[in-house]
Each structure stands twice: as C-alpha cells, then as structure tokens.
Amino acid sequence: MTSSEPGEAIERKRGSGARVVYELLRDEILDLVLVPGSAIDEVELADRFGMSRTPIREALVRLAGEGLVVTLPNRSTLVAPIDFLNMHAFFEALVLMYRVTTQLAARDHRAEDLETIRARQTVFTAAVEAQDALAMIATNAAFHLSIAEAGRNAYFTSLFSRLLDEGRRILRLYYQSYADRLPARFVEDHDEIIAAIAARDEARAEELARLHAEQVVDQVRKWLIRQERLDIRL
Numbered sequence: 001m002t003s004s005e006p007g008e009a010i011e012r013k014r015g016s017g018a019r020v021v022y023e024l025l026r027d028e029i030l031d032l033v034l035v036p037g038s039a040i041d042e043v044e045l046a047d048r049f050g051m052s053r054t055p056i057r058e059a060l061v062r063l064a065g066e067g068l069v070v071t072l073p074n075r076s077t078l079v080a081p082i083d084f085l086n087m088h089a090f091f092e093a094l095v096l097m098y099r100v101t102t103q104l105a106a107r108d109h110r111a112e113d114l115e116t117i118r119a120r121q122t123v124f125t126a127a128v129e130a131q132d133a134l135a136m137i138a139t140n141a142a143f144h145l146s147i148a149e150a151g152r153n154a155y156f157t158s159l160f161s162r163l164l165d166e167g168r169r170i171l172r173l174y175y176q177s178y179a180d181r182l183p184a185r186f187v188e189d190h191d192e193i194i195a196a197i198a199a200r201d202e203a204r205a206e207e208l209a210r211l212h213a214e215q216v217v218d219q220v221r222k223w224l225i226r227q228e229r230l231d232i233r234l
Contacts (some may be wrong), residue, residue, distance in 0.1 A: 017051045021059035027134055029068045029079055030168050032176075040069060040077040067166060082169055084224075094167060095213040097160040098144070102193060102209035104151025106202045113150035114198055120146050121190050128182045133175040136182065137168050143190060147197065174216055177223035186215070 025045075028034045045056045060077055063069040070080050083090070105113070120143040127135035141164045148157040175182060189212045196205035 017049070018055035018058035018062075021045065021049055021051075021056055022062050025059060025063060026066075026068060029063070030134055030137060030172055032169060032172055034079045036079050036169070037081045038079050040079060042077070087170075090163070090167065090170075091217045093159075094163050095210060095217060097148075097156065097163055098209040098213035099206045101144070101148035101151050101153075101156050101160055102197065103202045103206040104153055104156070105147045106197045106200050106205035108152045109150040109197055109200075113146070114194070117143065117146045117150065117194055117197070121194060124190065125187050128187055131180045133172060133180045136175055136180075137171050140171070141165075141168075147193070150197070170220055171216070173223055174220050177219055186212075189215075 025034070025040075034040075040060065042053050042056050042060070046053050049056070060069055060071075064071060064077075068080050069077055071077050105117075109117075120139065124136065124139035124143050127139045144164065145157065145161055148160045151157070189208065193205060193208045193212065196208055
C-alpha cells in the first residue's frame with residue numbers, strides 16, 4: 001500500500017496538469033483567442049505551461065474528441081476550422097432540434113424536470129448579468145439540454161448535444177455581436193419557454209423555441225456579413 005503512494009501522487013499531478021492545459025486551451029479556442037485553423041505547437045505549449053509534452057498531448061486528445069482541434073496525417077495539430085461552407089445545414093439542424101426538443105418537453109416533462117430547467121435558467125441569467133461570454137455559452141447549452149432531457153428522447157438529446165458542442169464558437173460570435181451584453185429580452189425568452197413547457201402547451205413551446213433559435217441564426221448571419229467574414233450565402 002505504502003509503495004504505491006508516490007506513483008498515485010505522480011498520477012494525480014500528471015492528470016491535474018493535463019486538465020489545466022485542457023481547460024485553458026478550451027477557453028481560448030471557444031473565446032476565439034486561438035484562431036480557427038491556426039497551428040498548435042506542442043513544444044511551445046510545454047514551455048508555456050512549464051510541463052512535459054505528455055499532459056499537453058493528453059489535453060489535445062481530449063480537445064480533439066470535442067471537435068475543437070484536429071490532428072493531420074503528418075501529426076501536426078490545428079485549431080479546428082469553422083465550417084462556414086456548411087453553415088446553412090448546421091443552422092437548419094439546430095433550429096429543428098430547438099423546436100422538437102422543446103415540444104416534447106412540453107408533452108412529456110415531469111415535475112423534477114421543471115426544477116432542473118428553472119435552476120439552469122437561474123445560472124444562465126447570472127452569467128448574462130456578469131457579461132461572462134464563456135459562462136453564457138456553457139449555461140445556455142445546459143439549459144437547452146435540460147429541456148431536451150425532459151422530452152425523454154435519447155436520440156434527439158444526443159444529436160442536440162452534438163450540435164450545441166459544434167456550435168460553441170458560433171455562439172461566441174453571437175455574443176460578440178452584442179459586445180457580450182445580451183439584451184434582457186433573450187433571457188425573458190427562456191422564461192416564456194419554461195412557462196409554455198410547464199403549461200404543457202406543445203404548440204406554443206415549439207413556436208417560442210423556433211423564434212428563439214431563428215433569432216440566434218439571423219443575428220450570427222448579420223454579424224458575419226458586417227464583419228465581411230463570409231463571401232457565400234448562408
């Protein structure tokens with residue numbers, strides 16, 4: 001037992017190092033500090049964090065699993081590009097998932113689901129008030145996933161989760177378009193969605209979800225056009 005303690009301590013330290021690297025790089029990628037498509041140098045990261053390349057690689061593997069970095073055949077690593085060419089397909093799928101998961105939540109939720117949804121709305125509201133964009137992204141996703149879970153369709157929940165993960169940097173552009181000061185009416189949108197779910201009003205819940213999702217899509221499109229980031233029709 002005693003002989004294994006040093007090894008366990010080393011493993012905890014190593015794991016902690018990988019977690020620190022992962023969390024910092026994830027935030028920099030989501031916050032667009034690390035530009036989509038830019039190269040990631042393991043040696044530079046090892047120097048930056050003052051650790052060996054092993055935890056760096058562990059962090060990169062985890063980020064790759066989330067689609068935030070890509071490893072090329074020559075083993076070089078890049079910040080995952082944002083696929084603007086297929087943005088229209090992403091938006092169509094996203095809006096559909098907002099609609100169907102919210103409608104099902106209105107139909108199939110339980111009392112405890114509403115408690116979870118409301119709790120996550122409270123956390124999202126705090127992030128908006130703090131103008132913390134990364135917290136807004138995380139808490140908004142948690143809010144909508146709690147709605148999907150209330151609809152009790154594991155296939156829709158899984159797909160919606162994947163879309164929300166893929167869209168995290170797009171949502172960062174959305175918050176940037178408001179200078180991270182999200183208008184209060186969009187927080188109120190969530191409250192109206194909750195009320196429709198609680199009333200089991202499926203048609204109202206779906207309509208509110210559609211309007212909510214389409215507003216996000218329209219705002220991102222307009223922002224991209226203003227920034228001249230895109231030369232194709234979305």
